[in-house]
Amino acid sequence: MRNDFDIAVIGGGVVGLAILRRFAMSGLRCVLLERGADILSGASKGNSALLHTGFDAPTGSLELACMQAGYEEYLAIRDRLNLPLLESAALVVAWTEEELAQLPEIVAKAHRNGVRDVEQIGRGALRRREPHLSEAALGAALVPREHIIDPWSAPLAYAHQALAHGAEIRRNSEVTSGAYDGESWQLATAAGNLRARVTVNAAGNFGDLVEAIARPSPFTITPRRGQFVVFDKPAATLAKAIILPVPTERTKGVVLFRTIFGNLAIGPTAEDVDERDVAACDQPTLERLRARAIEMVPELSGIGVTAIYAGLRPASERKDYIIEALPTQNWITVGGIRSTGLTAALGIARHVAKLYEETIDSLPKAPDPIWTPVPNLAEHLPxxxxxxxxxxxxxxxxxxxxxxxxxxxxxxxxxxxxxxxRTRATMGRCQGFYCSANVAAMYREAVDARS
Amino acid sequence: MQDPDVVIIGGGPAGLSAARRLAELGIRNVTVLEREAEAGGVPRHCGHLGFGWQSHRRIWSGPHFAAAMRRSVEGLDIRTGTSVLQIGEDGVLRIRDRSGLGEIAARRIMIATGTRETPRAPRFAGGSRPQGVMTTGALQQHVYLQGFRPFKAPVIVGTEWVSFSAILTCRHLGIRPVAMIEAQARTSAPWPGGPIARLIYGVPVLLNSRILEIRGKQQVEAVAIQSDGQRRELACDGVIFTGQFVPERAVFAEGPTIFTAGNVNAPLKTSGQCWHEGRAVAENIARSLA
Structure with missing residues (x-):
């Protein structure tokens, strides 16, 4: 096994995988170290799978720049990687007069952020677009280019493309310590040691702990838990657009959105928790989410729940992403990437590569890209x-x-x-009543065959 | 190929008995569509005794009963591996089978897609999402069809008849349930369900108890329950959500040419009752075709 790399990326979430892809496609020898048994087992596992325009992101922020660059690159590469896109648009819906009064500022901010097709629509136009929405809706800001994507096939495609370019992905490989000798990092992992010239910390909910390998962490991660309720497929006809609330200072609020798999879901909540590892749901919160969904779309009261889930977003005390290079230590920090990480990942990776070039080393001449299309799981496509x-x-x-x-x-x-x-097996309305034993048998057979 | 007179969706007790009855009544142009690789329905994975009495005056295990049902429709058009995707407004079924997409039209459609238990998610049973959480039906398939033991000491949620089937299924592979939990003040299955669980199988029954949270990272490690107003923890490595049967309506439609039979119609019936209902509905279909 080769144990000498140019780049070691710590963290196999969507951000780490996009960075791995970017460096591998630039011709560097890269390894990714993931503590879980599989990639995407941390913060990237439970999100709302939206492709954001950045219309509501802080103006002038790094987050906005990365989101917009990520959005553009996703659209540019998605055909070659077979990544789906469900063009839904989003509506920031005002439910009270106070919220209605805030819509012009939401539109103005969108325009400041370069998302110039955002416009306010009245009650009648909103009803025509979303006839199943509650009568209580007073108006909305229409965001035509907010879309729905597959939260797992996209990062899986980034992983495969990185592998095709010679990268390695090591799972069950939690980084336990590291030392920089002036030229390269010696990293100790749960699955052995390795050497890398440059280390990238993309450790998500463990970002501050990993940062402490290089320096006293200048940020603290306080995971923010988000719970979701997923309704059965007949619900997906009840809301075409992503239904956003008027945001508050603290959170973007609870969103009603179709999934690319043909369901309708509501979430996330925003709860600060101590737990970095396990995202738990609780019944009172799930009941509240369901009730809120029914308030927004009354016909949902007749539709069953297919799934519940929770995710942990790596929130820090800072408003913006924390992305910086420590050139004297060959270390790059990528921390505090909250709910916008799925959209921004490709943009973050470009930004990180630029930081690398500006502060650490030039990039070699990139080889021709190899494209690794992933299987389609989107319901609206074959x-x-x-x-x-x-x-x-x-x-x-x-x-x-x-x-x-x-x-x-x-x-x-x-x-x-x-x-x-990777497949959606057992994720439907019966939650494995019919197939989980067959799926378990196939899994066991594959594991036995490998060992 | 000519369209059949009757298409039956679902090859369980109701669907198979209807196919057989239609054949007896001289309507032989009948097709049964079954999405699994083998017909027989839920009895296929109920490995314990208790099947066949109402239909065949025998006491068999579920798989034995399923085999007897299959024998009774030998020679009829039973298409396994065939899923109905949609019943069109025009009454045409959009299907898919091993060769791909297709359509099938019939003068009469019988929906006999059965029932399944309510899994964890719609019950809003909170906590983390470790391995080892399943319904009785899934457990039966693990144990009887695959020979897997997904846990050693699970908690059983519910006290319906099927919950006792869960105990029997556990015992088949030496799994020892740590408790049965019932939200009501009495067991759902009629007396002597509770005493049988306790005295014969040694499984304590906790009444007035509901599950608050499932704990565990990889595998279930414990459940937190509310029992008689007190919060307490039960160490366990699995949770079996039993009963609360709901019709399996992956496809559904209504109309003058569409009939339903068996457990797709609530309330829950035994396989023998479904068998009889399938026959009765088949007779209605035959009359409507005459």
Whole structure:
């Protein structure tokens, strides 16, 4: 096993994977170290999967710049990586007169942020667009280019493209310590030691702890928990656009949104928690979320709940992202990437590469890019079950071949949750009543075959 | 190929008995669409005894009953591996099978898609999401169809008849449930359910108790419950959510040419009752075609 790298990225979330991809495609020898059994097992596991324009981000912030660069690159590469896009638009809906009074400022800020197609629409226009929305809605700011994407296939595609360019991804490899000798980092992980010239900290909810390897961390991560309720598929016809609330100082608030898999979901809540690792749901909060969804779209009262989940967003005490290079230590910090990380990841990776070039070293001449399209899981696009084969998961129409593919190849699912994220198996309305034993058998067979 | 007179969606007890009855009544142009690789429905994975009495005057295990049902429809058009995606407004079924997408039209449609238990999510049972949380139906398939033991000491949520099936299923592989939890003041299954659980199987039944939180990172480690107003923890490595059956309506439609039979119609019935209902509905279909 090669143990000498140009770049070590700590953290296999969407941000770490996008950075790995960027450096690997630049021709550097890269490794990614992930503490979990699979990639995307931390902050990137539970989000709302929206592609944001940045219309409501802080004007002039690094976050906004990275989001807009990430948005552009996602659209530019998505065909070659087979990444889906559900063009839904978003509506910032005012439910009170006070909120209605804030809409002009939301529109003005969007325009300041360069999102010039945002406009205010009245009650009638809102009803025509969203006939199932409660009568209580008074008006909205329409954001035409906010869209819905697949939260897992995008980072998986970044991972595969990095692998194709020679990168390594090591899972079950928590970094326990590190030392810089003036030229390179010696990193100790749960799965052995390695050497890397430059270390990138993209450790998400563990960012401040990992930062302490290089310096007393200048920031503290206080994970912010977000809970979600996912409604059954008939609900997806009840709200076409992403329904956003008028934001408060603290949070963007609870959003009602379609998923790319054909459901309708509500979330996230924003609760500061001590736990960095396990995102738990609680019944009273889930009941409140469901009730809020029904307030917004009354017909949801007749539709069942398919799933519940929670995520932890790596919030810090700072408003903006913390991205900086320590050139004397060959260390790059990427911390406090909150809910906008999925959109911004590709932009963050570009920014990090630029920092590297400006402060650490030049990049070699990049080879021709290799494109690694990922399987489509989006409901509105063709799926493999349409071509035949054996369906294993009936609710989500997942074929045996899709599951087998996710259990093999360059980055096979590291655990059952990774398999679910890669295929949707057991994620539908029956939650595994019919297929979980078959899926477990396939998983076990693949693990046995590998060992 | 000519369109069948009757398409039956679902090859469980209701669907198979309807197919057989239609054949007996001289309507042979009948097609059963079954999405699993094998017909038989839920009894396929109920490995314990208790099946067949109402239909065949025998006491069999579920898989034995399923095999008997399959034998009784030998020679009929039973298409496994075939999912119905949608029942169109025009009554045409959009289907998919091993060769891809297709359509099938019929003069009559019978929906016999059965029932399933309510899993964790719609019950809003909070906590983390470790491995080892499943319904009885999923447990039965792990144990009886795959020979897997997904946990050693689970908590059983619910005290319906199926909850006792969960105990039997556990015992098959030496799994020892630590408790049954019931939100009401009495067991849902009629007496002597509670005493049987306690005295014969040694599983304590906690009444007036509900699950607050599931704990654990990889595998379940404990559940927090509210029991008689007190919060307490039960160490366990799995949670079985039993019962609260809901119709499995992956596809559904209504109209003069559409019939339903079995457990897709609440309330919950035994497999034998579904078998009889399938026959009765088949007779209605035959009359409507005459």
């Amino acid at each position: 799926r493999p079950y349409m071509d035949g084969g054996e369906v294993v998961c009936h609710c989500e129409l997942v074929t045996r071949q899709e599951i087998q593919a996710a259990l093999s190849g360059a980055l096979p699912a590291g655990d059952m949750n990774g398999l679910k994220r």
